[in-house]
Amino acid sequence: MNHSHYPKDDSFRVSLNGRYRIANLWQGLFFSALVIAILSLVALLYNVVDGAFGYVAYEYKHAPSEFTAKPLDQLNKQELLELLKTNLSSGAYKKLDNDKPMGERSKSVLVTLVLERLFQIDTKQTWSMTDSILHSNDIKAEVADKYPKAILEFRSWLTPVFLTTPMSSKAEFAGVRTAILGSLWMVGIAILFALPIGTGAAIYLQEYADKNFINRIIQTNINNLAGVPSIVYGMLGLAIFVRTFEGFTSGSMFGVTDSNGRTVLSAGLTMGTLVLPLIIINAQEAIKAVPDSLRQAAFGVGATRWQTVWHHVLPNALPGILTGSILAVSRAIGETAPLIVVGASTFISVDPSGPFSKFTALPIQIYQWTTRAQSEFHSIAASAIIVLLILLLTLNATAVLLRNRVQRKY
16 A cells, blocks of 8 residues: 555654644634633623612602601511501501411511501612622712612612512512412423423324325424424414413313413413424434334334333433423523413412413513613512523423433433
């Protein structure tokens, strides 16, 4: 064999050094891409956190001394109840008591009611965390000049009360409890609808369907549907689940009379339809990854195709299928456009109690708050984004743990 075309001596070293330079260049480019991705993520998270903390200047429309001589934080639960009962109208107090018995409410909730209904906080201005830290003295001087009667405090808008309080027209007292419950209901319905149907469709296409023209068309359309804009699915949900099947989604066929088709069930089914192509494609890939020798071995000992699929293919493909469900949950919980079309409420203070309830969701709540002009709404929107990210990571972590457990089992 003639090896004369290979470089030798000096030319070999030059060639080798050139190849190393090219390799180092590509390594540097790949590392730069990683650094840019990490910096982008850090910038996003910092921007969110920056809005959820910072100085707030506010005044009371009614001085606390008009209602109590003791500082609010020194009042016990019974004194707070008496304060509310004495100063609220009988109708307002009765309405609060009917929503939830006042005696069963925590001290922090009663304090919030006193601030909202009696003292009535009037927020003058808010500042970001960065400005609050770097320009603290300037902010204090500005408040003393512009709002001499205002109270200035460094506040975390993300508090336990924020998580357990329903929506309010005042940003200082608004919470995300109703939105969290709405999101959980919606994602639960979407997965219960899409996961079995998507897995079944994937099994048929991968294990049973012939490789003919019609099935290739079906496969192509499923792949295309995974990239369809979410607003299109919202229009589909409006036409089918809200209007055509209103009797079912409103609950009227089950005796529910105080609802229409714009329920959490319609939203869940719409989101299930949205993520269905994603689940089918991921499930197909997971089934395809199961070694064909496993199928042949099962057929060799007399197993039917269904026995082979149920006892051998599915158990080995289940971790990959669950990975697809994680991606589906991630997409479903963050979508906004379909929910707006289907009819999610932008202001609702009643928790969803079932699939036929009116609803809102965290993305809708965030969108509604960011469109408000007042800066305090932008601060609670940033806090809601943090809650949404934590909820998403929690659901994903649960799915990952379940997948790993299944993987160890099989």
